[in-house]
Amino acid sequence: MTTAPTDFATRASALDAADPLGDFPRRFVGSDDPEIAAYLDGNSLGRPLRGTAERMAAFVTDAWGGRLIRGWDEQWFELPLRLGDRIGASLLGAAAGQTTVGDSTSVLLYKLARGALASRPGRTEIVLDRDNFPTDRYLMESIASELGLTLRWIEADFAGGVTAEDLAGVVSERTALVTLSHVAYRSGYLVDMPAITAVTHDAGALLLLDACHSVGSVEIELDSWGVDFAAGCTYKYLNGGPGAPAFAYVNAELLPRFQQPIWGWMGRENPFDMAQGYIPAPGIRRVLSASPGIIGMLPIQDMLDLIEEAGMPAVRAKSVALTEFALDLVHEWLAPRGVTVSSPADPARRGGHVTIDHPAFREITARLWNRGVMPDFRQPHGIRIGMSPLSTTFHEVLTGITAIRDELDAR
Numbered sequence: 001m002t003t004a005p006t007d008f009a010t011r012a013s014a015l016d017a018a019d020p021l022g023d024f025p026r027r028f029v030g031s032d033d034p035e036i037a038a039y040l041d042g043n044s045l046g047r048p049l050r051g052t053a054e055r056m057a058a059f060v061t062d063a064w065g066g067r068l069i070r071g072w073d074e075q076w077f078e079l080p081l082r083l084g085d086r087i088g089a090s091l092l093g094a095a096a097g098q099t100t101v102g103d104s105t106s107v108l109l110y111k112l113a114r115g116a117l118a119s120r121p122g123r124t125e126i127v128l129d130r131d132n133f134p135t136d137r138y139l140m141e142s143i144a145s146e147l148g149l150t151l152r153w154i155e156a157d158f159a160g161g162v163t164a165e166d167l168a169g170v171v172s173e174r175t176a177l178v179t180l181s182h183v184a185y186r187s188g189y190l191v192d193m194p195a196i197t198a199v200t201h202d203a204g205a206l207l208l209l210d211a212c213h214s215v216g217s218v219e220i221e222l223d224s225w226g227v228d229f230a231a232g233c234t235y236k237y238l239n240g241g242p243g244a245p246a247f248a249y250v251n252a253e254l255l256p257r258f259q260q261p262i263w264g265w266m267g268r269e270n271p272f273d274m275a276q277g278y279i280p281a282p283g284i285r286r287v288l289s290a291s292p293g294i295i296g297m298l299p300i301q302d303m304l305d306l307i308e309e310a311g312m313p314a315v316r317a318k319s320v321a322l323t324e325f326a327l328d329l330v331h332e333w334l335a336p337r338g339v340t341v342s343s344p345a346d347p348a349r350r351g352g353h354v355t356i357d358h359p360a361f362r363e364i365t366a367r368l369w370n371r372g373v374m375p376d377f378r379q380p381h382g383i384r385i386g387m388s389p390l391s392t393t394f395h396e397v398l399t400g401i402t403a404i405r406d407e408l409d410a411r
């Protein structure tokens with residue numbers, strides 16, 4: 001028995017027309033550029049907002065050019081903490097005073113992991129998984145070699161991710177720190193956070209969460225989940241621009257004793273005293289080390305405006321609808337052409353992207369980029385389709401997957 005082929009074009013039009021956030025994609029730079037047929041990599045580099053171009057020009061002329069050195073006292077010294085509190089409130093489920101912005105995710109993961117390990121003396125193991133993002137793995141390798149600790153690896157399901165059962169199998173009274181990604185960068189697996197924090201804490205260990213691939217697309221509740229430490233990017237779903245400063249979260253209960261290893265002046269108590277000896281600043285400022293990159297914090301504010309206007313539940317609902325639509329297309333058009341899905345089928349366990357695999361995808365990705373269809377390639381032969389909820393239309397998803405189908409047929 002054959003069923004009638006789905007009319008995906010009609011469905012994409014209907015979904016876009018009914019989308020309560022349907023007006024948002026137009027607010028991004030390039031949304032009217034005919035050379036960009038489908039941008040499916042907003043989870044690697046979010047698109048700029050139109051308002052960002054104006055905000056940055058005004059900053060150069062008014063704030064930097066006009067206020068000059070006075071800007072530090074008036075705005076910039078406090079900006080990492082103010083922006084951190086806003087990210088905490090709008091996106092992380094974090095009460096004020098626990099989040100700050102500065103450095104890169106890699107540097108913050110290092111600082112947080114070292115600070116965490118210092119508060120679990122006598123424990124000798126760090127738990128991590130083979131499919132975590134490379135920087136997370138390399139950093140833990142470096143810390144383990146620096147401190148003489150043992151790495152305990154979880155071999156998670158390639159098309160899934162770390163489950164509470166996987167974790168329970170490796171933690172023990174030797175575990176100091178568990179580190180994992182909230183949404184896996186390749187499979188898109190969305191970790192069951194309450195279960196993971198429970199297993200971690202039952203073993204007496206601390207949890208360091210990498211939220212790079214979830215913040216701004218998946219709802220996060222760091223305080224109520226009881227997460228100890230977290231860090232994440234602002235250039236993916238937060239559209240901060242290439243290399244924009246990351247955020248760090250330290251749970252308020254751990255903050256008074258938390259000490260990170262890079263003792264720069266900006267993390268000191270009263271830095272402008274220029275005093276002898278390092279004393280960590282009270283509160284979350286102690287995570288900072290150096291003069292914060294203020295210019296990099298400007299675009300994030302525009303994206304926060306947008307996300308707050310939409311509300312995270314609506315953002316997540318759009319994200320789920322986009323990934324469901326993409327997977328329907330993949331099952332009907334690409335699976336018969338030998339493509340496999342390496343992402344969870346259950347939307348409750350899936351973040352904002354899906355990865356599909358086929359041996360020809362490396363060469364096909366290059367051809368897609370040439371025709372203005374931009375997903376990402378991920379080893380060994382995956383195309384990762386990222387659908388940033390506020391900038392991506394259903395029509396773009398259709399265009400992108402149609403192009404993949406056509407390139408497969410053209411070989």
Ligand SMILES: *Cc1c(COP(=O)(O)O)cnc(C)c1O
Pocket residue numbers: 104105106107133135136181185210212213233246
């Ligand atoms: C993108 C990403 C990073 C990137 O770290 P940087 O220090 O910004 O280069 C780290 N972890 C995960 C899970 C990511 O997705």
